[in-house]
Amino acid sequence: MIIARFLGPRVWILVGLILAAAVLVPLANLALPPGHPLHMPSYLVPLFGKYVTYALLALALDLVWGYVGILSLGHGAFFALGGYAMGMYLMRQIGSRGVYGNPILPDFMVFLNWKALPWYWSGFDAFWFAALMVMLVPGLLAFVFGFFAFRSRVTGVYLSIITQAMTYALLLAFFRNDMGFGGNNGLTDFKDILGFPIQAAATRAGLFSASCIALAIGVLLVGWITRSKLGKLMIAVRDAESRTRFIGWRPEDVKLFAFTVSAVMAGIAGALYVPQVGIINPSEFAPVNSIEVVVWAAVGGRGTLIGPILGALLVNYGKTVFTAIAPDSWLFVLGGLFVFVTLVLPRGIVGTIDHGWDAWRARRRSAAKEKGESGDGDGSILPHPAE
Amino acid sequence: MVEHDDMREPLGQDGIAPGASPDDVAAGPSSDPAKADTISSVVSPHPYAAEMRRRRLAAEAQGRARRETLLYLDGVTKSFDGFKAINNLSLVIERGEMRAIIGPNGAGKTTMMDIITGKTRPDRGAVYFNGAVDLTKHDEAAIASMGIGRKFQKPTVFESHTVEDNIRLSLAGPRSVVEALVHRKSTAERERIAEILATIRLTDKRRTFAANLSHGQKQWLEIGMLLAQDPELLLVDEPVAGMTDAETVETARLLREIAATRSVVVVEHDMSFVRELSVKVTCLHEGSVLSEGTLEAVSNDPKVIEVYLGR
Ligand SMILES: Nc1ncnc2c1ncn2[C@@H]1O[C@H](COP(=O)(O)OP(=O)(O)OP(=O)(O)O)[C@@H](O)[C@H]1O
Ligand SMILES: [Mg+2]
Numbered sequence: 062m063i064i065a066r067f068l069g070p071r072v073w074i075l076v077g078l079i080l081a082a083a084v085l086v087p088l089a090n091l092a093l094p095p096g097h098p099l100h101m102p103s104y105l106v107p108l109f110g111k112y113v114t115y116a117l118l119a120l121a122l123d124l125v126w127g128y129v130g131i132l133s134l135g136h137g138a139f140f141a142l143g144g145y146a147m148g149m150y151l152m153r154q155i156g157s158r159g160v161y162g163n164p165i166l167p168d169f170m171v172f173l174n175w176k177a178l179p180w181y182w183s184g185f186d187a188f189w190f191a192a193l194m195v196m197l198v199p200g201l202l203a204f205v206f207g208f209f210a211f212r213s214r215v216t217g218v219y220l221s222i223i224t225q226a227m228t229y230a231l232l233l234a235f236f237r238n239d240m241g242f243g244g245n246n247g248l249t250d251f252k253d254i255l256g257f258p259i260q261a262a263a264t265r266a267g268l269f270s271a272s273c274i275a276l277a278i279g280v281l282l283v284g285w286i287t288r289s290k291l292g293k294l295m296i297a298v299r300d301a302e303s304r305t306r307f308i309g310w311r312p313e314d315v316k317l318f319a320f321t322v323s324a325v326m327a328g329i330a331g332a333l334y335v336p337q338v339g340i341i342n343p344s345e346f347a348p349v350n351s352i353e354v355v356v357w358a359a360v361g362g363r364g365t366l367i368g369p370i371l372g373a374l375l376v377n378y379g380k381t382v383f384t385a386i387a388p389d390s391w392l393f394v395l396g397g398l399f400v401f402v403t404l405v406l407p408r409g410i411v412g413t414i415d416h417g418w419d420a421w422r423a424r425r426r427s428a429a430k431e432k433g434e435s436g437d438g439d440g441s442i443l444p445h446p447a448e
Numbered sequence: 449m450v451e452h453d454d455m456r457e458p459l460g461q462d463g464i465a466p467g468a469s470p471d472d473v474a475a476g477p478s479s480d481p482a483k484a485d486t487i488s489s490v491v492s493p494h495p496y497a498a499e500m501r502r503r504r505l506a507a508e509a510q511g512r513a514r515r516e517t518l519l520y521l522d523g524v525t526k527s528f529d530g531f532k533a534i535n536n537l538s539l540v541i542e543r544g545e546m547r548a549i550i551g552p553n554g555a556g557k558t559t560m561m562d563i564i565t566g567k568t569r570p571d572r573g574a575v576y577f578n579g580a581v582d583l584t585k586h587d588e589a590a591i592a593s594m595g596i597g598r599k600f601q602k603p604t605v606f607e608s609h610t611v612e613d614n615i616r617l618s619l620a621g622p623r624s625v626v627e628a629l630v631h632r633k634s635t636a637e638r639e640r641i642a643e644i645l646a647t648i649r650l651t652d653k654r655r656t657f658a659a660n661l662s663h664g665q666k667q668w669l670e671i672g673m674l675l676a677q678d679p680e681l682l683l684v685d686e687p688v689a690g691m692t693d694a695e696t697v698e699t700a701r702l703l704r705e706i707a708a709t710r711s712v713v714v715v716e717h718d719m720s721f722v723r724e725l726s727v728k729v730t731c732l733h734e735g736s737v738l739s740e741g742t743l744e745a746v747s748n749d750p751k752v753i754e755v756y757l758g759r
Contacts, residue, residue: 291628293613297606304604307565308618308677309592318625 072284075367076277082113083273087266103262107337110269112377114334117276119357119369121326124283126355127364128292129319130299132217135224136327137351138231139199141341143328145235146198148248148341149182150191151259155252168250169243179241188255195332196325203324204317211313211320216302225348232346247342254336265337272333276370279326283366286322295319296364349392356399362409371411517579518543518681518711519564524573526559526735533559534570535735541681546707548722549715550746551732552756557715558601560732561683565598566591578680593623597674601685601715603666605673607659611650614658614669615641618676640676648672648702664695671702681711688721700724719747719757731756 086109089101118140125131157164161171165178184190206227210220238244257264286292297305298312305312335341361372376398384391406413519541526534534556541547551557562568563575566588575583583591592598606614619640645651648668653661658669667687674682684703688696700721706712716722722729722743729746731739733756739749746752
């Protein structure tokens, strides 16, 4: 109960909804016959599963952008690295079922006339090792990157630009065939995951549930961090970094912690994404992908925990619908959406609702006060950091 | 106060009267070499040995001056693109002392605080805290933890936190990320916060977001955040800028209250406020000390009248 109170009702409602989806969607897909009005068609399950991994990615970004004020334009890189680590595991699971039938080497290596597996591919036949790398590789990159960037006090737009440069550099690197990650085509043609056929409806339902559970754990983790004293310190760093320094804190440590945790979360999201979409290639490192994540968080409302999740789901649903109607204009819609949100809804959807609710309560409280009723505190409207 | 007296005791034995004015102490580093020479020539015939002894005595005198003071600046210089914001500045603050610093705009008052708190590295000169600590070798966070609190010229508080949380984040204690993550609120912590809120007259605002405070209240909150760190020395940059007259009087009272147990350096333009504090005054001009003494003496100093008050 103490923990329940500690995290607040909002987090628990959200976790409840996510876990309900984790159960209900697979049920609606597997247990209900195709004719049933509530039946969920099989093609929708991995699509929704993809949205859920995007939501986890948006939540990860919210931890650094919404709470610590680090506008990372490179979170797609951590997502993609987690995805590649999972992709390497899935490639090793193909075994001799590839086009060239080589029991060890993935097809693209046979095609390149490679004789042996590069050293960095070893171990990826074991799921536990791949799972470890899914977290370790993005986490380590974020730690090293953040260590230097934050210690040299790179902030604001300069930091955003170097995060963007980071993902772009990785994009170029992963395009190269001699990197050993399948070059332009990336990793695909997966067969099994943990021994289950990856195309099977039950496997996909399982992957959907796993994504939901990962998201729920992410919500609990971010909820715990942001409601702790450290969370208050993060907001303090976001709003007045130099103040925190002069009362003895080291903002670079706070940022490094948030950035690393966030990168690990993004890596896990990427690892769950890859088996559901069936491919990982260098385009996941494209700078525009990272910018899209920022748009999701901005639309939903950064620094609200629930907002970025909502934003990721809404914008991606919109994207699916819109690209079916007018495939070429998505980028314009995305840009327009960002401009619209920045100008009209700077707090995002959830932030705007929260603010309206707080203002209404403050008004009611001051009205109650005038009537002589007891009311605690005064005018407690939380200001928006952008103001 | 007891501990301050304790620390002053041995100084008397060292030959400097406990009540010696900071000026006397400040003279230490550049003490008269002729005097040292006469002593050394009696004791030691060899000129080389005499020179060594003279140097040792000078170093000792300097060391003693440093040890006896809380804050010790000697020959500090800092230039920005060739412009000397601080120029051979020497300043000594004693334990338990409250000092007012005045001076025209651009005199280098804020830059001096930047140097003391580790934000700016001086090009030259010595900056010592508590006698032994060379402040030029530490960063802001370390210096803050050593016991130097600083209020900015522009009030800076955590706007999206409540008054209470602002104080809580500033309370002296561990400063590690992991501790902050698993930190539990304690009764001692609550009591300390209540105590500070009472001191800064914000008890009834404890649950108000700092953004919704008036300008004057933000200044007080920031002073409260300094107090929460339990510092030995408070550097307060223009605390009454933009305050109403009533708030100014209240602030003077607050600072005097704080100065009863700590050393305080206040930078201020408001002369009626400085008068209210009734402490020793230093006037800075073009990065160095122009005049120092009682407010009476400083404000009657012709140099001060010319560059600052006479405008
Ligand atoms: N980081 C910096 N880069 C360049 N010049 C600087 C910097 N900091 C201060 N200066 C210059 O140093 C001089 C002293 O500035 P400082 O802020 O210390 O003055 P001050 O005495 O606090 O003035 P005020 O009463 O207006 O607050 C000014 O001319 C200022 O322009
Ligand atoms: Mg100034």
